Amino acid sequence: MKVHPSAAALTAFLAALTLAGCQAKEPASTDSGETSGATAAPAEITVEASDTSCVLSGTEGTTGANTFVVTNNGNKVTEFYVYSEGERVMGEVENISPGLQRKLIVQLTQPGTYTTACKPGMIGDGIRGEFTVTGDEVQIDTEGKFKEAADSYKRYVNSQVEALVPAVEAFVAAVKAGDIEAAKAQYPTSRVYYERIEPVAESFPNDLDPRIDLREADLEPGQQWTGFHRLEKDLWVDGLQPDTNAIADQLVADVKELQAGVSAPDFTIDSTQIAGGAQGLLDEIATSKISGEEDIFSHTDLWDFNANLQGSQTAVASVRPILDERNPDLGQRVDQRFEEVEALLEKYREGDGFVSYDKVTEPERQELSRAIDALSKEVSQVQGVIAPQ
Structure with a gap:
């Protein structure tokens, strides 16, 4: 080589x-673990991840640049994903070790319902919730x-x-x-x-x-x-x-x-x-x-x-x-x-x-x-x- x-x-x-990003509000519902969240759309969405929960400070956003700040409070290495329809990955941050914080900026140009997921141990479908994006389509x-x-x-x-x-x-x-x-x-x-x-x-x-x-x-x-x-x-x-x-x-x-x-x-x-x-x-x-x-x-x-x-x-x-x-x-x-x-x-x-x-x-x-x-x-x-x- x-x-x-x-x-x-x-x-x-x-x-x-090309550039991009995203924003949000409210709590994510999940298929496992605990969730909670605020109703107002912050400039950044905080994600408190543990081995059993994925707590977002908001689950609504607008088309454009949204930022997720993910903190791993668990004992396992974790990752955070944002999916669109058909499991297409719109953004991800992997290998977040216990105690670390990582920032993810996601480009969501279309209004609609997306899915967020924390994956403790970086395996499986993860702890999932809906993330709703409103607003006009954004042209890159x-x-x-x-x-x-x-x-x-x-x-x-x-x-x-x-x-x-x-x-x-x-x-x-x-x-x-x-x-x-x-x-x-x-x-x-x-x-x-x-x-x-x-x-x-x-x-x-x-x-x-x-x-x-x-x-x-x-x-x-x-x-x-x-x-x-x-x-x-x-x-x-x-x-x-x-x-x-x-x-x-x-x-x-x-x-x-x-x-x-x-x-x-x-x-x-x-x-x-x-x-x-x-x-x-x-x-x-x-x-x-x-x-x-x-x-x-x-x-x-x-x-x-x-x-x-x-x-x-x-x-x-x-x-x-x-x-x-x-x-x-x-x-x-x-x-x-x-x-x-x-x-x-x-x-x-x-x-x-x-x-x-x-x-x-x-x-x-x-x-x-x-x-x-x-x-x-x-x-x-x-x-x-x-x-x-």
Whole structure:
């Protein structure tokens, strides 16, 4: 794998993205847990999440930029979603550790009834409630920097998916041929295209992301395990199983479903989602890559780590014209932090790839963790800066 280009090069390559957000009032009803809330629409909706409840300060909003401030008061890592009809993800914030607070700005351009969900443990349908949006339809700015940004990032997403499909097909061919060594070699290289744009995959309904990338530790009772990590365990631990070929074929079908989704004429990306995705990719590193939980059987975590970093950097670069116009100092701080993390990651290069993550000591992991935390602190501000004014 080649070293990812600098932030400056990415900024020259990309432009900026469409923007967005949302607002609200009142309490969310849920299918489990407790709920409560106010009747007046605040400037920001607070979400008090625990292991058994999801308490919103409001459940009504208007079309436009709404902000949700999510605090995890529970003992489990949680996430917060806003869905439209058909389970389409309009906005999400993942990997909120106990005691932490995260902000989500969501673009809801159409009036109607949406669904909010807190997901303690980041599994299942979550603790759900309705969120009602009123007002006139909001047109996303399709001119200037925002159009250029949206177009540029969409091209990037399509380029990654176009590379993902043949890479997965080659990986699956090795699996089905029983060529274990070739399959092991292609496992991390085929994943990088997916890991760079995973937040986009998560926006599609029908559990597309879990089908492709669910870890064994996150399986629910009775849930079928498919995707990369199931094949990872077959290759490194269990050996090829009677259903391995079927699982491999399903992975190809699932990435082709993703390809069809991002190629559809109605597929759109707004800047707040992409800025949120940039943050989400860093959270993935902090939550599962640093600990070694992601690729627990193969120890190829650093490949994913690097791909998440690249995807986050590209997403931020896509909105840099807007960011530099509104807060150039933040853009410079983000650049510096990306460079620091990249320099640390280079220490673990081995040929075209990376050393096995089980060779990275705990002090070295903590050093990486601190660098990611410093980067995340800066990137977390981008979504608010580029939101509509």
